[in-house]
Each structure stands twice: as C-alpha cells, then as structure tokens.
Amino acid sequence: MAPTTPPERATPDQRVPEQVAVPGRPDLLPIIPAPPELDRDTEAMQSKAPFCGLGFARGRLAPQLHQRILESFRANAGRFRPEPDIPWMGSTEPATIPALFFEDRALNAEVSQALKPQHEAWSGMALTESACYGIRVYQRGTYLYNHVDRTDTHIISSTICVDHQLDTPWPLYIEDVDGGVHQVDMAPGEFLFYEGARLRHGRPYPLDGNYHAGMFVHYRPVDLAALAANMKPDTMKQSAVEPEGSPR
Numbered sequence: 001m002a003p004t005t006p007p008e009r010a011t012p013d014q015r016v017p018e019q020v021a022v023p024g025r026p027d028l029l030p031i032i033p034a035p036p037e038l039d040r041d042t043e044a045m046q047s048k049a050p051f052c053g054l055g056f057a058r059g060r061l062a063p064q065l066h067q068r069i070l071e072s073f074r075a076n077a078g079r080f081r082p083e084p085d086i087p088w089m090g091s092t093e094p095a096t097i098p099a100l101f102f103e104d105r106a107l108n109a110e111v112s113q114a115l116k117p118q119h120e121a122w123s124g125m126a127l128t129e130s131a132c133y134g135i136r137v138y139q140r141g142t143y144l145y146n147h148v149d150r151t152d153t154h155i156i157s158s159t160i161c162v163d164h165q166l167d168t169p170w171p172l173y174i175e176d177v178d179g180g181v182h183q184v185d186m187a188p189g190e191f192l193f194y195e196g197a198r199l200r201h202g203r204p205y206p207l208d209g210n211y212h213a214g215m216f217v218h219y220r221p222v223d224l225a226a227l228a229a230n231m232k233p234d235t236m237k238q239s240a241v242e243p244e245g246s247p248r
C-alpha cells in the first residue's frame with residue numbers, strides 16, 4: 001500500500017551533533033563535519049526527495065546469497081582498483097587509498113533482483129530496480145561525510161555489509177524521519193533498509209581497522225509520480241513507521 005500524505009509538521013532541525021556515542025567504542029566519537037557546500041546540496045536534495053515516512057530498518061541476507069557475494073569478493077580480490085574521487089569521501093591516511101572497487105555485473109544483477117521482494121515488503125510499494133553498486137572496499141582512515149543519495153532514483157535503498165576487519169565499530173550514522181541521530185553497526189551479512197534520498201547518512205569518522213566491504217542497492221517506486229504528488233516541502237520530521245526489528 002502506498003504511504004498516505006503526511007500531515008504538516010514543523011521544519012526539521014538540520015544540525016548535526018559534534019560527537020556521538022558508538023556502542024563498542026570507549027569514548028564519544030567526533031563527527032567530521034561535511035563541507036558547507038555539501039551540506040547545502042544535502043538540504044536542497046532532501047527538500048525535493050519524495051516522502052515515504054519509512055525511515056530505516058535492519059535486514060539480513062539469505063545465507064546462500066551472502067555466501068555467493070563473499071565468493072565473488074574473494075575470487076576477485078586481486079582485481080580491485082582505486083575508486084575515483086567521490087565528493088563525500090575522505091581519509092585521514094594520506095598514504096592509503098580511501099576506497100577500492102570491483103564490479104561483478106552478474107553478481108550485482110543477481111543481488112538487485114534477489115533483494116527486491118524484501119524492499120517491496122518493507123516499503124509497501126511495487127519497486128523498480130535503479131542500481132546495484134559495489135563491491136566497494138573502504139580502507140583504514142576512510143570517512144564518509146553525511147549526505148543523501150540521488151533524488152530521482154535512490155528512493156528505497158540498502159547498504160549491505162559484505163565483510164569487514166575492524167579494530168572498533170565503524171557504524172552508519174543515519175538520521176531518522178524525526179531528525180534523531182542513530183549509529184547502526186552491522187555484521188557481515190546484515191544490511192540496512194533506508195530512504196537514501198531523504199535521510200542524511202554517512203560514516204563521518206575514520207575507519208579503524210583493515211577494511212569494510214560493502215554493496216549498495218537502490219530502487220524507486222513504480223508509481224513515483226503518485227508518491228511525489230503526496231510530497232510537501234516541510235515534512236521532513238514525521239513519525240517513523242518502524243517495522244519489526246527496526247533499530248532504536
């Protein structure tokens with residue numbers, strides 16, 4: 001069922017905290033602030049993004065699918081190459097490449113198709129595949145400024161934890177539909193459904209460990225026009241519709 005038109009609410013508080021508590025890390029973790037121009041872009045894109053009111057929720061890959069991804073990751077380990085500059089990515093390690101990338105197109109198509117029913121169930125909408133990206137390997141010292149994803153295609157998304165070797169957790173920072181801040185840590189094989197174009201998210205603290213390997217799937221509603229027609233520019237702060245298993 002498509003989401004109903006959200007009620008009018010106040011303009012959200014767009015401030016990002018200076019530091020956050022992260023389970024499994026001893027101290028408050030300072031947030032690396034996004035450059036002002038990126039923040040401006042984020043706010044402009046958020047204001048145009050369709051409202052779904054879903055927020056985010058945890059998911060888990062079927063073991064066979066996770067195994068299939070891990071096999072591709074390991075079989076192609078020698079074929080990963082430096083990823084070109086990404087505006088919302090940086091590193092505290094000047095001698096280390098921030099991210100490596102290898103695309104197994106057959107795998108990506110398989111993952112995108114396999115996860116579509118779960119995304120349709122979570123969102124309550126018929127979806128069209130927009131993109132599946134990865135595998136991307138973030139290395140030691142990498143951080144991702146908070147940002148939002150593409151407004152036109154990345155409406156219902158997931159970030160998948162394929163594998164990692166970390167010394168301390170490197171969670172996803174994500175704001176819920178009320179503007180509340182969450183740190184979501186994922187184990188290999190877990191993923192997080194989220195409204196990529198609407199919810200500010202990132203990993204705005206340096207990766208402490210050897211690597212984090214991820215994949216990203218993006219979908220858009222088949223009836224995007226109907227969803228967009230329900231959108232209002234001042235409806236960022238809405239009560240979340242949190243499915244079972246949603247993180248608090």
Ligand SMILES: [Fe+2]
Pocket residue numbers: 147148149196201
């Ligand atoms: Fe993103």
